[in-house]
Every structure is written in C-alpha cells, then in structure tokens.
Amino acid sequence: MEQCRFCKLYSFGSELSNRAPTFDMDLSDFMDGDKPISYEKAKEYFSQDPSQKWAAYVAGTVLVLMTELGVQFTDSMSILVSSSVPEGKGVSSSASVEVATMSAIAAVYGLNIAPRDLAILCQKVENHIVGAPCGVMDQMTSACGEANKLLAMVCQPAEVKELVSIPTHIRFWGLDSGIRHSVGGTDYGSVRVGTYMGRKMIKCAASDLISQSFPSTPTQSCDASEEYEKYGVDLLKSEASLQYLCNLPPHRYEAAYARDIPEFITGDEFMEKYGDHNDAVTVIDPKRSYSVKAPTRHPIYENFRVEAFKALLTAAKTDEQLSALGELMYQCHYSYNACGLGSDGTDRLVNLVQEIQHRKTTSQHEGPSLFGAKITGGGSGGSVCVIGKNSLKSSEEIFEIQKRYKAATGYLPIVFEGSSPGAGKFGYLKIRWRSA
Numbered sequence: 001m002e003q004c005r006f007c008k009l010y011s012f013g014s015e016l017s018n019r020a021p022t023f024d025m026d027l028s029d030f031m032d033g034d035k036p037i038s039y040e041k042a043k044e045y046f047s048q049d050p051s052q053k054w055a056a057y058v059a060g061t062v063l064v065l066m067t068e069l070g071v072q073f074t075d076s077m078s079i080l081v082s083s084s085v086p087e088g089k090g091v092s093s094s095a096s097v098e099v100a101t102m103s104a105i106a107a108v109y110g111l112n113i114a115p116r117d118l119a120i121l122c123q124k125v126e127n128h129i130v131g132a133p134c135g136v137m138d139q140m141t142s143a144c145g146e147a148n149k150l151l152a153m154v155c156q157p158a159e160v161k162e163l164v165s166i167p168t169h170i171r172f173w174g175l176d177s178g179i180r181h182s183v184g185g186t187d188y189g190s191v192r193v194g195t196y197m198g199r200k201m202i203k204c205a206a207s208d209l210i211s212q213s214f215p216s217t218p219t220q221s222c223d224a225s226e227e228y229e230k231y232g233v234d235l236l237k238s239e240a241s242l243q244y245l246c247n248l249p250p251h252r253y254e255a256a257y258a259r260d261i262p263e264f265i266t267g268d269e270f271m272e273k274y275g276d277h278n279d280a281v282t283v284i285d286p287k288r289s290y291s292v293k294a295p296t297r298h299p300i301y302e303n304f305r306v307e308a309f310k311a312l313l314t315a316a317k318t319d320e321q322l323s324a325l326g327e328l329m330y331q332c333h334y335s336y337n338a339c340g341l342g343s344d345g346t347d348r349l350v351n352l353v354q355e356i357q358h359r360k361t362t363s364q365h366e367g368p369s370l371f372g373a374k375i376t377g378g379g380s381g382g383s384v385c386v387i388g389k390n391s392l393k394s395s396e397e398i399f400e401i402q403k404r405y406k407a408a409t410g411y412l413p414i415v416f417e418g419s420s421p422g423a424g425k426f427g428y429l430k431i432r433w434r435s436a
Helices: 039-046 055-069 093-108 115-130 137-144 186-212 218-231 233-240 250-260 267-274 293-313 319-338 344-361 392-409
Strands: 006-011 022-026 077-081 149-154 159-165 170-176 264-266 289-291 370-375 383-389
Touching (some): 006 055, 022 055, 039 055, 039 115, 055 077, 055 093, 077 093, 115 137, 137 149, 170 392, 186 233, 186 250, 186 267, 186 289, 233 250, 264 267, 267 289, 289 293, 293 319, 319 344, 319 370, 319 383, 344 370, 383 392
Parallel strands (some): 006 077
Antiparallel strands (some): 006 022, 149 159, 170 383, 370 383
C-alpha cells in the first residue's frame, strides 16, 4: 500500500480576503498513473472552490517541478505563506509568492535552479495552473532583481540585459488606487489575444509584400520594383517571421503596417482570414470583438520608450532629464489605457500628479518636484508608479496626492517606497530543528 504524502498549506492574512486559511491535499492527486497530471486537470482541481484557488499559486509550483524537471517528492510537506506584498495592487504579489515558494522548495530538496530559469517555471504556474495569461516580467523581477536597481530585460522568453542603478537624485513611489487588479481577468486576456492577432496580421502583410517583389507577369514589374526599393526583401523576410512585436521598430510599423491594422475585429473574421493567432495560453472566442490596433501598437512603442528611459536615466542631472523620463511614463500610461487596461482610480492618480507638476511649472518661484506617472502591472486597477526628485518637497506632494485622492474617493492610497533584492540575490534561510 502506497504511503500518503500530504501537502499542507497555511496562509497568514487570509482574514483580509475571501480565501480559506488552509489547504490540504495528497500529493498523489498530482499523479495520473506514473506521470504527473496535466496542467489543465490541475487548473480544474484548484478551481473547484473559489476560496481555495489561492493554493494554485503555491502548490502549483510542486506540479511544475514534477512536470518540467522530473522532481519526485517522496515526503509530505508543510508550507506557511506570509507575505508583506499587498494583494491585488498591481505590484506582483502572485509572482512573489510563486518565486518564494519555488525557491524554498528548491532549497529544501537541493535543487540548483538558476534565478532566470526559476522565473520561467513560475510563469508556467501562473499561465497554465492559475490560468492567468501574464508575461514573465513580474517573476523575473522577483527572482533576479536587486535593491535600488531597475531590471533591464527582454522577454524572449526571459533574459536580463543589465541592472541599471537608480541615480540618487531620482526617487520612485507607488500609489495604490484601491481598485483590485487581476491579470486573470477577461480584459487582460482579450488584450493579449488582440496583440497576437496584430502580430499575425503583420507577418501576413510582410509575406504579401515579399510576393509582390517577385512579379509573375511583365505588367507587375514596375510596381514590384518600387515595392522592392521601398521595403527591401531581406527586411520583409525578417518581419514575415517576426516572433516578438517589440522587435519591430516604430518607424517600420508606421511605414509598412499601421494603416492596415484594424481597430477591432471579431474572432470569426480573424480566423476566417488568418487562421490561428499562435498563442499557447489564450483562445479566440469566435463571437467576440477584439481590439487589435491599440494592443498591437503598445509593445512596439513601449519597447522604444523603455530603451529611451534606460538611456535617459543615467544622463545629466537636470530637470530636462526628469521631464523626459516623466513624459515617457505618461505616454506608457495612456498607451495602456488605449488597450482597455486603465481604470478611473489610476487615471485620477496620474491626473493629480500632472496637476501638481504643471502647477509648479507655471510658478515663478520653484519648478516641479514630481515629473510623471504610469499604471503598473497588468492594469485594470492596481497602482501607479510616480517619478520625482529625491527631496522633502516631493514627499510632501505625494502626501498631498494621498489627501486629495481620499477626499474625492474616500480611499487613502497606500504608498510603496524602497526596494529589496530578489530571491536569487537574497537566497534563503534554513532552520534546523534540534531534539531536546
């Protein structure tokens, strides 16, 4: 008779949400004969009781380790979850729990998993077991981040380019709107579908332009020659095999593709013309209308904004530098809103930052201390990030925004400040029990 192996989860702070404080399961529930169960079955397993769906973020790491690395768990385990990262605020609470749990399990069982690889494994937990079609940025930050530095990365699938130190004269704050955020919501998923639709349209358009460059009849030769000179076949070939929209420069998007990307398209129309959208974690609803133009445009321009932000961050210490950094953040915020991922609360906070910034700009006595703001995380609520001078005056203005927001909404925003190392840098603490 096989010995039972239990997985017991305990969650501090459950009284502040609708989740149950404990979750118990037999690890044999993760097995289908001599193989781990599918991620789809695991997703159904954790979705049976809404009050216990939180366990998917924690116990899901066990199944991913079994499936992806072939780890065999022969003993029972108890996991206590205690986190100071607020839930539903758009500040990576789910990623931090996944990364912390998997890091602890890896330490206990002697698994040597590089921080980057651990982040990718945790993304699988969120995508396939929790059912949230998120990217890997939050997991990468939780695993690979360092205190007082910004993480410059490319998600292809996940590579750290460099860690950029935050200059001492610049300061960042997070302000919580009080509107709960979830990347598992339908809005985030539909925006992702629209993004993948746009990528497929661009690839098909590039293929069509290539075919025009090789005329089959004499009457086409003049037009084809013009197309060839305008675009270049080699460039079009690379765009026809485009894997990531952020690799398409904004000028190429505007020159060759922007005019043909529709604002909206129904699932039926898209599948009839283009087939599948080639995304492993979302499904097209044939009857639904999807926004395409804004979700397609966002990653193309956002990549440019991020690169510009990184370059400006280490530039001269002037108000012009801060103004340019703030402008990039504003552009990001409104681009995200255009995708349908904004909210009244986050817009109100960004508007308050703008009001204070421009009030100071028009003052004859002093310039602004705050320079920009943007929504964070997956959007549809959550928090905004604010950039400003590292000064007493900017802190006073953040407090003013808190008071004005509360006066308008009745909710006093939580302020997030500072940073800490990710799991890869922090490591782990191991407690050894001694018998009396």
